[in-house]
Amino acid sequence: xxxxxxxxxxxxxxxxxxxxxxxxxxxxxxxxxxxxxxxxxxxxxxxxxxxxxxxxxxxxxxxxxxxxxxxxxxxxxxxxxxxxxxxxxxxxxxxxxxxxxxxxxxxxxxxxxxxxxxxxxxxxxxxxxxxxxxxxxxxxxxxxxxxxxxxxxxxxxxxxxxxxxxxxxxxxxxxxxxxxxxxxxxxxxxxxxxxxxxxxxxxxxxxxxxxxxxxxxxxxxxxxxxxxxxxxxxxxxxxxxxxxxxxxxxxxxxxxxxxxxxxxxxxxxxxxxxxxxxxxxxxxxxxxxxxxxxxxxxxxxxxxxxxxxxxxxxxxxxxxxxxxxxxxxxxx
Numbered sequence: 548x549x550x551x552x553x554x555x556x557x558x559x560x561x562x563x564x565x566x567x568x569x570x571x572x573x574x575x576x577x578x579x580x581x582x583x584x585x586x587x588x589x590x591x592x593x594x595x596x597x598x599x600x601x602x603x604x605x606x607x608x609x610x611x612x613x614x615x616x617x618x619x620x621x622x623x624x625x626x627x628x629x630x631x632x633x634x635x636x637x638x639x640x641x642x643x644x645x646x647x648x649x650x651x652x653x654x655x656x657x658x659x660x661x662x663x664x665x666x667x668x669x670x671x672x673x674x675x676x677x678x679x680x681x682x683x684x685x686x687x688x689x690x691x692x693x694x695x696x697x698x699x700x701x702x703x704x705x706x707x708x709x710x711x712x713x714x715x716x717x718x719x720x721x722x723x724x725x726x727x728x729x730x731x732x733x734x735x736x737x738x739x740x741x742x743x744x745x746x747x748x749x750x751x752x753x754x755x756x757x758x759x760x761x762x763x764x765x766x767x768x769x770x771x772x773x774x775x776x777x778x779x780x781x782x783x784x785x786x787x788x789x790x791x792x793x794x795x796x797x798x799x800x801x802x803x804x805x806x807x808x809x810x811x812x813x814x815x816x817x818x819x820x821x822x823x824x825x826x827x828x829x830x831x832x833x834x835x836x837x838x839x840x841x842x843x844x845x846x847x848x849x850x851x852x853x854x855x856x857x858x859x860x861x862x863x864x865x866x867x868x869x870x871x872x873x874x875x876x877x878x879x
Contacts, residue, residue: 606653653714737754813828
């Protein structure tokens with residue numbers, strides 16, 4: 548026969564389940580109300596598991612893109628055409644490392660470790676922006692990346708300063724300020740080339756021809772093919788859809804290209820008076836998905852170099868950890 552305690556457990560289990568369900572419903576309601584009121588969700592606040600997972604995925608991809616994105620431009624540090632250009636480029640690459648640091652730190656507030664995120668990057672379980680799988684063939688590519696790639700990043704990231712998750716939004720404030728400098732530097736570099744010799748102008752035009760379409764792909768797939776965009780907007784992680792941001796970027800770039808004296812490689816690019824925006828040609832999404840799946844020109848090279856840098860830097864991390872532990876013991 549069942550004991551009195553067992554009868555009590557049987558009676559209390561449904562009550563406990565009901566109480567848990569009511570508490571979760573109240574927490575969900577409070578979360579929804581905070582998001583609707585444009586309040587910030589902080590690390591210690593209750594949040595749905597799916598919201599947390601979506602943030603980890605997006606912030607990790609963003610952080611990975613920053614540290615992988617160091618490679619294409621670092622390729623030109625030793626070959627910069629002047630000491631001034633070298634100093635600017637070194638500062639920019641250093642900034643990208645800092646952006647990665649801010650973003651990995653933001654991701655850690657969600658309960659994931661930096662080591663775990665890097666392991667997923669190295670094993671291919673997490674992605675980074677497809678744009679960084681293209682080669683930098685000439686010095687002009689550094690300017691094109693600054694103007695187009697960083698320009699696209701700013702267009703995408705400025706709204707993230709109002710992201711519903713506090714640590715991510717605050718990290719983006721500084722990131723966007725520095726990306727704005729990078730975009731201006733790229734524009735200035737292309738302007739100097741465009742107004743230089745005939746060969747320099749041709750080099751600048753060639754770089755823009757190669758980087759224009761991949762830059763448009765940076766905003767992600769069309770809205771009707773995006774698996775995360777709608778939910779991210781509902782949670783106010785994102786504020787605008789992929790297509791809205793892409794259109795905004797095109798409209799910004801057209802007059803800038805005219806000022807540069809360069810042509811954007813799209814014969815279908817034309818002002819639409821009725822819409823008050825530019826119409827532009829079809830994007831080759833087949834290329835986008837191929838690069839994203841690891842079949843781009845530099846996918847293997849980027850990951851191989853990232854793994855090598857991580858392995859070779861192990862002694863630095865170990866030394867820093869040992870120093871921190873020793874300092875902590877001395878302070879205690």
